[in-house]
Structure formats: C-alpha cells, structure tokens
Amino acid sequence: MHRFARQWSAAASALLLAASFSASTEAQTIKVGIVGPFSGPFAQYGTLFKNGAEAYVASQGGKLAGKEIEFIYRDTGGPNPGQTKTIVQELIVKDKVDYLGGFVFTPNAFAVAPLIQQSQTPTVIFNAATSAITDKSEFFIRTSYTLWQVTVPMAQWAAKSNLKKVVTAVTDYGPGIDAETAFKSEFTKQGGTVVESIRMPISTTDFSPFVQRIKASGAQAVYTFLPGGPPNLGFVKAYNENGLAKSGIQFLGTAETDEFDLQKFGDAAIGLTTAFHYSAAHESPANKKFIEALKKRDPNAVANYASVGAWDGMFVIHKMIEATGGQRDGLKALVAARALQWESPRGPVRIDAKTRHIVQNVYLRKVEKVGGALVNKEVQNFGPQIDYGLDK
Amino acid sequence: MQTLLNIGIDGIAYGMVLFVIAVGLSVTLGLMRFVNLSHGAFAMIGGYAAALLTREAHWNFWLALPVAVLGTALIGALLEALVLRHLYKRSELEQVLFTIGLAFFLIALTNALAGPQVQLITLPPLLAQSVDLGFRTLPAQRLLVIAAGLLVAAGAAWTMARTRFGIWLRAAVDHADTASTLGIPIRTVQCASFAVGAALAGLGGVLGAELMPLEPYYALKYLVLVLVVVAVGGMGSIMGSLVAALSLGTIETASKYLASEWGSLFFFVAMAAMLALRPHGLLKR
Numbered sequence: 042m043h044r045f046a047r048q049w050s051a052a053a054s055a056l057l058l059a060a061s062f063s064a065s066t067e068a069q070t071i072k073v074g075i076v077g078p079f080s081g082p083f084a085q086y087g088t089l090f091k092n093g094a095e096a097y098v099a100s101q102g103g104k105l106a107g108k109e110i111e112f113i114y115r116d117t118g119g120p121n122p123g124q125t126k127t128i129v130q131e132l133i134v135k136d137k138v139d140y141l142g143g144f145v146f147t148p149n150a151f152a153v154a155p156l157i158q159q160s161q162t163p164t165v166i167f168n169a170a171t172s173a174i175t176d177k178s179e180f181f182i183r184t185s186y187t188l189w190q191v192t193v194p195m196a197q198w199a200a201k202s203n204l205k206k207v208v209t210a211v212t213d214y215g216p217g218i219d220a221e222t223a224f225k226s227e228f229t230k231q232g233g234t235v236v237e238s239i240r241m242p243i244s245t246t247d248f249s250p251f252v253q254r255i256k257a258s259g260a261q262a263v264y265t266f267l268p269g270g271p272p273n274l275g276f277v278k279a280y281n282e283n284g285l286a287k288s289g290i291q292f293l294g295t296a297e298t299d300e301f302d303l304q305k306f307g308d309a310a311i312g313l314t315t316a317f318h319y320s321a322a323h324e325s326p327a328n329k330k331f332i333e334a335l336k337k338r339d340p341n342a343v344a345n346y347a348s349v350g351a352w353d354g355m356f357v358i359h360k361m362i363e364a365t366g367g368q369r370d371g372l373k374a375l376v377a378a379r380a381l382q383w384e385s386p387r388g389p390v391r392i393d394a395k396t397r398h399i400v401q402n403v404y405l406r407k408v409e410k411v412g413g414a415l416v417n418k419e420v421q422n423f424g425p426q427i428d429y430g431l432d433k
Numbered sequence: 434m435q436t437l438l439n440i441g442i443d444g445i446a447y448g449m450v451l452f453v454i455a456v457g458l459s460v461t462l463g464l465m466r467f468v469n470l471s472h473g474a475f476a477m478i479g480g481y482a483a484a485l486l487t488r489e490a491h492w493n494f495w496l497a498l499p500v501a502v503l504g505t506a507l508i509g510a511l512l513e514a515l516v517l518r519h520l521y522k523r524s525e526l527e528q529v530l531f532t533i534g535l536a537f538f539l540i541a542l543t544n545a546l547a548g549p550q551v552q553l554i555t556l557p558p559l560l561a562q563s564v565d566l567g568f569r570t571l572p573a574q575r576l577l578v579i580a581a582g583l584l585v586a587a588g589a590a591w592t593m594a595r596t597r598f599g600i601w602l603r604a605a606v607d608h609a610d611t612a613s614t615l616g617i618p619i620r621t622v623q624c625a626s627f628a629v630g631a632a633l634a635g636l637g638g639v640l641g642a643e644l645m646p647l648e649p650y651y652a653l654k655y656l657v658l659v660l661v662v663v664a665v666g667g668m669g670s671i672m673g674s675l676v677a678a679l680s681l682g683t684i685e686t687a688s689k690y691l692a693s694e695w696g697s698l699f700f701f702v703a704m705a706a707m708l709a710l711r712p713h714g715l716l717k718r
Contacts, residue, residue, distance in 0.1 A: 082650045085549045213696065241689075242696035246644045246655075247447045250689035253439050253569065271551055271646040278643065282563050282572040305553050 070109040071362055073355075074132035076125065076153075077143040077167070079116040082270075085301065086145045087116065090167055092342040093351030094142065096334040097359075105355075106363040113138060117145075122152035129153040133160045139369055140165070140358045142351070147171040147215065154178040161371030163378065165357050167350040170216065172430030175397045180371055182378050182397045184353040185346065186318045188216055188266070189430030191295045192223040194403045194423040195316035199262060199293060200231030207233060207293070208260035210251055210276075212267050213240040220266035220295070223430065228264075236260050245272065248279035255290065256283065262291035273297055274305060281309040298408050300345040303415050310408045310415055318401045318426075319346050319387040320417035331386035344386075353385050353399070357392070389425070398428045439569065440687045446575040447644070448682025449582040452675050454641045454655065455662035456585055457633030463669040464593075465606060465626055467521060468528040472634050472659060474539040474652040479505040479635020480642050481543065484552040494557045502635045509631020513624050521623070536652045544649040552647040554639060578640050582675070585633065589671040602626055661700075665707045667714010676715050677707070 075094060079087035091114065098110050113136055115128045132138045133156060141157065141164040144150045150169045154177035157164045166174060166183040175181045199207060209224055211217035217240065225235050237258045241251050255263050263285070267273045280292060294315040303310065321332065321344040328344075331352055335342040342348065357378055364377030375397075382391035388402040405421040454476060461469040482501035486492040492500075520528050560577060563570040593599040604612040605619040613619050638647070645655050662681065666674030681700060688699040707715060 082549070082648075084544070213694070240694055242693065244697055245689070247443070247450070247686070247689075249443050249446070250439070250686050251693070253443070254690065256569075257435070271648060274551055274553075274646055275644065282570070284563060284570045302551070305551055307553075 069367060070111045071105065071140070071367060072111045072113060072136060072138040073140045073142060073358060074113045074115060074129070074136065074138040075143045075351075076115050076117060076128060076132070076141060076149070077145050078118055079114060081118045083119055083145060086168065086347055087114070089301075089343065089345065089347035090143050090351045092335055092338055093167075093348035094355045096331075096338045096342070096348075097352045097355035099338060100330065100334040101359065105359040106367065108362055108367045117149055120146040120148050122148045125149040126152045126156065129156050133157075133162055138162065140361065140374075142354050142358065143167050144169045145347075147174060150174045150181070151177060154181070157181070163358070163361055163371050163374045165354040167354045168347050171219065172398075172428055179397070180375060182357055182375075182392060184357060184399050185350040186401070187398070187428045187430050188220045188295065189223045190398075190401075190426050190428045191316050191318060191403050192220055192264075193227045193429045194426055195264070195293060195295065195405075196224050196227035196233075197231055198316065198405060198421075198423070199264070200228060200233045204261045204291070205233055206236045206258075206260045207262045207264055208237045208239065208255050208258045209235055209264045210239040210241060210255055211265060212243055212245075212272060214243050214268075216268075217266050219430070220264075224264045227429075241267075241276075243268075243272075246275060248272075248276045249283060252276075252279040252283045252285060256285060256288065260290060262293050264293045265297065266295060267297060269296065269299055269302060273302055277306055277309065277313070286312065296346065298406070298417055300417070301343050301347075303408070303417070306408075306415065308410070311410060313408045315406050315408075315417065316403055316423070317346070317406060317417070318403050319349050320404065320406055320419055321345060322411070322416040322418055323387060323404075324419075325384070325386070325388065327384045328386040349386050353387075353390070356383060356385070357381060388422075393427060396428060400425050400427050402426070435568065436690055440683065440690055442566070442569075442571060444683030444686040445679060446571065446579065446682075447686050448679035449575075449579045450641045450644050451658060451662055451682050452582045452678035453578055453585065454634075454637035454645065455659045455666075455674055455678060456582075456589070456671060457630045457635075457637060458659050458663050459666065459669070459671050459674045460589070460633060461627060461630035462663055463667075463671070463674070464602060465521075465623065465630070466668070467517070467627070468525050468532065469630070470529055470532040470656065471535040471539065471652070472630075473654070473656045474536045475505055475509060475631045475634035476638030476641070477539065477543065477647060477649075477651045478508060478638070479632075480554070480638030480647040480651070481547060481552055482635070483639040484554045484642070484647060485547075487555040488553065494555065494560070497554075498636075498639055501639055502632050505635030505638075506628040506632035509634075510624055510628035513627040517627065518620075518623065536656075540649045540652050543652075547649075549649060554642050554647075572643070574640075574643050578643075581636070581640055585636070586671060586675045593671070598622070598625075661704050665704055665715060667711075667717050670714045670716055673714040673716040680707075680715075 077087045077090045117125045144166050145168045147169045157180045158178040168185045172187045209221050211221045292313045300321045332344050361374035379394040390401040403423045403426045404419040406417040409418040458472040479501045483497045486497035560574045601617045601622045605622045662678045666677035684703045685700045
C-alpha cells in the first residue's frame with residue numbers, strides 16, 4: 042500500500058514537471074527586476090515602487106503585450122553602491138531579467154551603469170534625481186524628475202512675480218547643493234539676487250537657528266530643499282513657529298509637500314508654494330485611473346512622485362516589450378523607448394530622444410485643504426520642461 | 434547683539450530638549466551602572482503612545498502625557514523583572530549586546546505595527562502657539578520643555594540626596610550584598626529605579642518629539658547625542674547632565690548661527706575637550 046502510494050506520487054510529480062516545462066516554453070514570461078530599499082529607514086520607497094508597478098500591470102489585465110510579467114524584488118537598504126552592484130549582477134546573470142527598474146539613490150544607479158551597458162539591459166529609473174545618471178549608460182531611461190527640471194521654472198516664476206531678494210536654505214548633501222546651484226544660476230540670470238546661501242547639516246534636528254537667519258537675511262522668500270521625512274517636517278514647523286509666513290517671507294520648495302508627508306504638517310502647511318511635476322490632485326482621467334488602480338491594490342497606497350514614477354516606468358517597459366515582441370533585444374527596445382510620448386497621470390509626457398529623460402509639465406502648486414485633507418492644488422502650468430542640468 | 438540673544442535662547446531650548454531626552458539614561462546608566470542602549474527605544478515607546486493616544490484616540494494631551502509616561506514605566510518594570518535583572522552581574526559587553534539587540538527588535542516591531550512614517554503628537558492649542566518675546570517669537574512648547582527639564586533635575590537631585598530611597602539606591606549600586614544584609618529591599622529598589630529611568634525616557638520621547646520626530650529608527654538615531662550628554666555630564670550626576678546638555682546645546686546652536694558649513698564639528702570637539710579636561714564629569718573633580 043505504502044509503496045504503491047509512493048509510486049503514484051512520483052508519477053504525478055513527473056507529470057507536473059513536464060507540464061510546467063511545456064508551459065514555460067509556450068507563453069514565455071518577461072522578468073522585471075525591481076531594485077530599491079525594501080527594508081530600513083527608506084523602506085517606504087520600496088512599497089511605493091511595488092504598488093505603482095503592480096497596479097500598472099493589473100490595470101492592463103495582468104499581462105503586458107500578451108506576456109506574463111514576473112517581478113523580482115531586490116532590497117538595497119539605503120545608499121549602498123557596492124551591494125546594489127552585486128544584486129544587479131545576480132539579477133542579470135542568474136535570474137536573467139529582461140528589464141530592470143527602480144533605484145532611489147543616485148550612487149546606486151551610478152554603480153550599475155557598466156553592468157547594464159555590457160548586458161544591454163534596458164533600465165528604467167523610477168526615482169533617483171541627479172541629472173548625470175542617464176549619461177552613464179545608453180540603457181538608462183528615467184521616468185522621475187531632476188532637481189534642475191523643477192527648480193529652473195520655479196526660479197523663473199519667482200523673478201517674474203517681483204521677488205528681488207531670495208535666500209536659499211538647503212540640506213548640505215549632493216541633491217541639496219544641486220538644488221542650490223540650479224536656483225542660484227537661474228534666479229540671477231533673471232535679474233534677482235540670492236542674498237545668502239545657507240547649507241544645513243544633514244543631521245540637523247533643531248531648525249530654529251537657520252530659520253532665524255533666514256528671517257534676519259532680509260529676503261522676501263526662501264528657496265529650500267530638504268530630504269523627506271523628519272528634516273522636512275522639522276523645517277516647515279520651525280518656519281511656522283518662528284512666524285516667517287507672518288513676516289512675509291514666502292516658502293518656495295519642490296518635493297517638500299510630497300503626498301507621503303503632507304497630512305502630517307496639519308494646517309500649518311496651507312499656502313506653502315512648490316514647483317513639481319506630480320500632484321495627486323492633478324485633474325485628469327489618467328490620474329483618476331492611476332489612483333483607482335493603486336487603491337484597488339492597497340487601500341493605503343499613496344499616490345506620489347515615487348509611485349507615479351514606477352507606474353510610468355512600467356508603461357515604458359510595456360512599450361519596449363511590445364516593440365521587441367518579448368524577445369531580448371536591448372537596442373531595439375531603446376529605439377522604441379526614445380520615441381515614446383503618452384498621457385501620464387501627471388499630464389502629457391515624452392521621452393527625450395537624446396537624454397532618455399522624461400520631458401514633462403512642471404506645475405506651480407499651493408497647499409490647500411479640500412474636504413478635510415491637504416492637497417497640492419495646481420495653480421499654474423509652466424508647460425513642458427526638459428532637464429536643464431543635462432543640457433548644459 | 435540680536436544674534437547673541439538668539440543663540441542664548443535657542444541654545445537653552447535645544448539643550449533642555451537634549452537633557453529631557455538624556456536624563457532617563459543618566460538614571461539607568463549613570464546611577465544603576467547598567468549599560469542601557471535600548472534607552473532610545475523606551476523614549477520611542479513613550480512618544481508613540483502619546484502620538485497614538487492624542488491622534489487616534491483623540492485624548493487630551495495633558496491626559497495622554499502622564500498615561501504614556503506611566504505606560505513606559507510599566508513596560509520598563511516588566512522587562513527589568515523578567516529579563517534585564519539577570520544582566521546586572523554580567524559584563525558590560527553582554528549588556529551592550531543585549532540592549533542593542535532589544536533596540537533593533539523594538540525598531541522592527543514599531544515598523545511592523547505603525548509603519549515607517551513619522552508620528553506626530555497633537556499638541557493642545559496652548560502649546561501649539563508661539564510666544565512673542567518682544568524681539569522674536571519662541572514656540573510655547575519649548576517653554577514647557579524648559580520647565581519640565583528644571584523640575585526633573587531638581588526632583589532627581591532632591592530624591593538622591595534627601596530621601597531614604599536615594600540612600601537605598603546608592604547603597605544598592607555601590608555594594609548590593611552589604612545593602613541586602615542591612616535589610617534594604619534591593620530588588621524593589623532596582624526595579625523601581627529602572628522603571629523611573631524608563632518613565633523619564635518616555636517623558637523625553639514625548640516632550641522632545643518636536644525636535645526629534647518619532648519614527649522607527651528613532652531608537653538608534655539620537656542615541657549618540659544622548660550618550661554624549663551622559664558621558665560629559667559624568668556617571669550618576671544628574672546636575673552634571675543638565676550642565677552638559679545646556680552647554681553642548683548652546684555650542685551646537687552657536688555653530689548653526691555662525692559656522693553652519695562645519696556641520697556638527699564644534700559639538701564633538703567640545704565633547705572631546707570636556708572629556709579630556711573633566712573625564713569624570715563636568716561637576717566632578
């Protein structure tokens with residue numbers, strides 16, 4: 042009896058194995074490696090990527106261009122170029138992924154450039170925002186934004202709305218200095234004066250000294266850049282508590298009022314002015330569809346720049362699969378990606394053929410309260426913007 | 434002149450926040466000689482409790498504050514009675530390894546239960562406003578922190594010097610066996626002291642949250658600052674911690690006003706100098 046059962050089960054498993062073999066040769070799966078932080082202090086980005094990417098595939102009926110999609114998620118923790126390189130090498134060599142996506146931190150993206158160049162793996166950057174990344178390999182495509190892209194129109198607007206003197210206050214690290222340079226160069230070109238450039242140490246917890254300095258500088262507005270989370274909250278709090286808004290010093294930012302943190306500010310955030318490429322309150326059918334797809338996957342999912350970056354990134358991968366018929370052909374896929382133009386949840390966008398960076402509208406937004414929740418209300422459209430950082 | 438006044442005011446406010454967060458560790462590490470690297474995690478428990486009570490359960494802040502502090506004390510007492518008391522006699526390395534492990538465990542637990550976002554404590558209107566000092570404004574919440582810091586310092590100094598409990602505690606730490614033979618209930622003293630340390634950590638977590646926002650990595654992020662204050666102040670000297678926190682806070686604030694491009698350099702140079710000149714604590718010779 043015992044032996045009999047064992048024979049049966051062996052036969053059954055052999056059959057199953059054969060079945061799975063034939064299935065994999067018929068409807069081949071496209072493997073997409075998503076690289077980002079899924080643990081540690083930046084884990085929320087991993088969740089945002091996952092929600093955005095999976096919501097996109099679900100919205101297309103679970104298949105892209107008739108192919109099954111298999112996501113392989115890999116955790117980088119924080120900025121960690123060495124580990125990211127190992128992870129991506131494994132994804133390319135062992136898992137044989139067809140496409141790569143994700144990347145929150147610039148150094149991690151830089152580290153994998155030689156790998157994707159050699160293996161001709163199309164790689165879509167969902168977030169990392171330093172201009173020079175797409176220069177490092179012709180297989181990089183970016184669906185996020187760069188600081189130059191959103192800061193230049195902000196500086197132009199500030200100059201046009203009669204702000205003569207502005208102080209910059211940025212966190213003292215790579216992107217912060219990028220933001221400071223971008224604002225300074227454009228604002229002075231437009232005839233304005235940057236009266237003082239404050240760089241705040243990255244470990245700062247008490248922002249009131251800096252806010253007092255901003256107040257004493259005699260500027261009419263402060264342009265600021267801070268990493269998300271605690272520093273962001275601390276700065277806005279200090280800005281309000283020390284009465285800067287009341288004494289007429291305007292707040293000019295970019296990602297500071299990001300939807301992930303926005304509700305935490307409370308009413309203190311009302312009136313904060315930012316220039317950015319995506320607001321969850323953008324009114325369009327495409328954005329409505331995006332938010333519905335996200336909520337269907339996870340009712341707590343946040344629609345913000347990272348999840349929309351993943352959503353649009355999957356759109357680009359979708360079109361590349363279509364163009365290559367699911368075959369592995371990085372060069373052909375890139376030719377298709379360079380010509381893409383579509384309606385994203387953020388508005389009309391296209392991939393710049395030369396820089397492979399996304400060209401998109403940048404909007405001026407003010408924080409408003411709508412139905413008990415804070416939103417980034419788009420008040421002005423600056424029109425399509427290229428990445429000014431790459432163009433120089 | 435204006436800048437000097439600003440440095441003074443912001444320095445005291447920041448120093449008091451440092452003191453309120455560090456004073457609990459001054460009790461467990463300083464007085465009880467127990468290397469407690471999970472101190473930040475206890476502060477986080479207190480802060481999270483206050484945040485959840487005020488924001489989710491809509492409690493009044495003045496009610497949520499004592500409940501959060503007492504809750505942290507209770508958790509501290511339970512942990513002490515069940516686990517930590519077995520570590521008193523172990524080597525310092527073992528204490529470090531255990532408590533840092535405990536901190537990592539609590540970080541992961543907080544992340545799983547409450548998510549990675551920053552948690553804000555809803556302040557009552559009285560504290561949420563700004564106080565006009567004539568030449569500038571100061572958040573009312575900082576005044577509460579300054580008052581609480583002074584009260585805690587005075588209360589702790591009085592307890593240690595004047596009460597029977599203070600004498601028991603000093604005896605229990607210096608010579609547990611002799612103290613026990615003399616009829617001092619050392620287990621109760623140890624457990625109560627640890628609970629007080631945890632309660633003060635919780636208080637610091639709640640009151641300091643305006644400058645050090647609550648998130649899962651809170652438990653490790655500010656641990657260095659807290660250890661610096663206790664080390665410079667001197668083991669077991671609560672007044673020393675107060676002086677250390679205020680002077681380091683003022684130095685850090687001054688460097689932000691005058692030389693921010695140097696980051697936290699002056700803070701740590703001052704720490705090194707103070708430790709070199711007064712290795713046993715600022716107020717001890």
